[in-house]
Amino acid sequence: MKLTKLLIIDKDIPVRKDPFKDIEGMHDLKQMIRDEVIDPLKDPESFKDYGIEPPNAILFYGPPGGGKTFFAEKLAEEIGFNFIKVSPSDVGSKYVHGGQEKIKQLFDFAKENSPTVLFLDEIDALIPGRENSEIGHHYASEVNEWLVQFNNCRGQDVFIIAATNKMGKIDSAVLRAGRLDRHYYVGPDRDDRDSTIHPINTGPSNLPTNLSNKRSEGL
Numbered sequence: 001m002k003l004t005k006l007l008i009i010d011k012d013i014p015v016r017k018d019p020f021k022d023i024e025g026m027h028d029l030k031q032m033i034r035d036e037v038i039d040p041l042k043d044p045e046s047f048k049d050y051g052i053e054p055p056n057a058i059l060f061y062g063p064p065g066g067g068k069t070f071f072a073e074k075l076a077e078e079i080g081f082n083f084i085k086v087s088p089s090d091v092g093s094k095y096v097h098g099g100q101e102k103i104k105q106l107f108d109f110a111k112e113n114s115p116t117v118l119f120l121d122e123i124d125a126l127i128p129g130r131e132n133s134e135i136g137h138h139y140a141s142e143v144n145e146w147l148v149q150f151n152n153c154r155g156q157d158v159f160i161i162a163a164t165n166k167m168g169k170i171d172s173a174v175l176r177a178g179r180l181d182r183h184y185y186v187g188p189d190r191d192d193r194d195s196t197i198h199p200i201n202t203g204p205s206n207l208p209t210n211l212s213n214k215r216s217e218g219l
């Protein structure tokens with residue numbers, strides 16, 4: 001299989017110092033992600049001494065337009081990983097109910113291009129609950145394949161970030177310990193909700209960003 005749309009963007013541009021600066025607000029979230037994700041991923045050995053394994057998957061939940069995709073991209077940039085995005089809403093995406101083999105190929109591709117952030121957008125549609133939905137039941141073998149691949153990519157420099165605004169529709173096995181067991185709210189800062197209108201579709205993301213890593217969109 002040939003995977004297209006891998007954009008290799010100018011590798012000579014030096015990596016910018018602090019991509020997280022582009023993210024407005026969300027101070028607590030940024031600090032949590034630094035402590036729990038970025039630092040352990042950057043320096044796994046010293047964390048292992050304390051019995052802390054770097055996570056291999058996290059889940060962002062929050063309202064549409066709340067910055068989940070944006071945050072995931074900045075996080076990939078921050079740790080210098082390639083970024084592969086799979087989105088069910090992309091027309092013709094091969095990975096949305098394209099069968100088990102396609103899912104395996106996706107993970108192989110992520111491993112070949114490691115270190116990689118594999119961003120699974122709308123994971124509730126990619127991995128729907130088998131227990132209580134007809135659709136989930138119908139795609140049970142695919143759901144199983146996702147679970148197998150989640151387990152297999154441990155220690156392979158593939159870091160999964162999943163995103164959803166429908167937490168209740170995700171297959172519960174995916175949310176279990178050792179898989180997507182770390183959940184982070186990404187959205188308007190809850191404390192400032194009354195006082196500030198959170199910027200959406202404005203802000204520094206419109207400035208040219210350094211894209212020294214490879215990006216692959218809309219697979």
Ligand SMILES: Nc1ncnc2c1ncn2[C@@H]1O[C@H](COP(=O)(O)OP(=O)(O)O)[C@@H](O)[C@H]1O
Nearest residue numbers: 023024064065066067068069070200201203205
């Ligand atoms: N904290 C933030 N700082 C700067 N821009 C933001 C922030 N949150 C959202 N945005 C802007 O809003 C746009 C939409 O966010 P997006 O990441 O697509 O939301 P979601 O994936 O949660 O639906 C982003 O492209 C970005 O320009």
Ligand SMILES: [Mg+2]
Nearest residue numbers: 068069070121
């Ligand atoms: Mg999004």
